[in-house]
Amino acid sequence: MAGRLKAPTGRYGGRSAEERQAERRRRFLDAALQLFGGTPGYRATTVAALSEAAGLSTRQFYEEFRTLEDVLAALHLQVNGWAEEAVLTAVAGAEDRPLAERVTVIFRAYAANVTADPRRIRITFVEIIGVSARLEEQRLARRARWVDLICAEATAAAARGEAAPRDYRLAATAFIGSVNGLLHDWSAGWVEATLDEVVDELVRQLLGILRSVGWSPAR
Incomplete structure (x- = not known):
C-alpha cells in the first residue's frame, strides 16, 4: 500500500x-x-x-x-517513553541526594516502570529483535538515549567529586546490556531474586563502574 x-x-x-x-x-x-x-x-x-x-x-x-511494523515501532517508542518519563521524574526528585542513593532511586523507578506490565518487557526486549533493519536502527537509537543518560549522570557525579573522571560511554553501553539482560531474565523467571535484589545488584555494578579500584571520593 x-x-x-x-x-x-x-x-x-x-x-x-x-x-x-x-x-x-x-x-x-x-x-x-x-x-x-x-x-x-x-x-x-x-x-x-x-x-x-x-x-x-x-x-x-x-x-x-501502513503496516503492522509501523504499529510495533510506535509501541516500542511509547513503552520506552513511559520508562524515560519515570526515570526523569526520579532524577529530578533525587537531585540533592548522595550518588549511591540517587542511583538507587533512578533504577528503582526504571525497573518498577518496565516490569509493571510483563508485556512491556516483551515489546522492549523480545518482539522488537530481528524484525527489520529499520526497527533494529530504532532499537539501537533508543538504547543510545539510555547510554547518554548514564553518561550524563556519570559526568555530573565526576564533577561533584563523587565518581572518577573519565569517558564513560563504553562502560555505559556495556552496563545497559547488563540491565536489559538481567531484567529480561528476571521477568522470564530465570533469575531467583526479588525485584529489589535485582535493582540492588545493578546499583552495585554501576557504582563499581563509577568508582573504580584505587579511586576515592574527593573530600
Whole structure:
C-alpha cells in the first residue's frame, strides 16, 4: 500500500477529527500491547486481528498505519517513553541526594516502570529483535538515549567529586546490556531474586563502574 487512507475530517459527536484520530491510534496501540506483548505475539498477529481487538475496522487501521511494523515501532517508542518519563521524574526528585542513593532511586523507578506490565518487557526486549533493519536502527537509537543518560549522570557525579573522571560511554553501553539482560531474565523467571535484589545488584555494578579500584571520593 502506497500510503495511509485519508481519514475523515470535521467534527462528529462533539469531537474534532484530530481527537477522533488520537483515540483510534490509542486503541490500536492498546490492542497491540495486548497482542504483540502477550498472545499471539507480533509475528503471529494480523491486521484483522489487531483491528478486532481494538474494536475498529481494517479501513481505520490503514487510516492510521501502513503496516503492522509501523504499529510495533510506535509501541516500542511509547513503552520506552513511559520508562524515560519515570526515570526523569526520579532524577529530578533525587537531585540533592548522595550518588549511591540517587542511583538507587533512578533504577528503582526504571525497573518498577518496565516490569509493571510483563508485556512491556516483551515489546522492549523480545518482539522488537530481528524484525527489520529499520526497527533494529530504532532499537539501537533508543538504547543510545539510555547510554547518554548514564553518561550524563556519570559526568555530573565526576564533577561533584563523587565518581572518577573519565569517558564513560563504553562502560555505559556495556552496563545497559547488563540491565536489559538481567531484567529480561528476571521477568522470564530465570533469575531467583526479588525485584529489589535485582535493582540492588545493578546499583552495585554501576557504582563499581563509577568508582573504580584505587579511586576515592574527593573530600
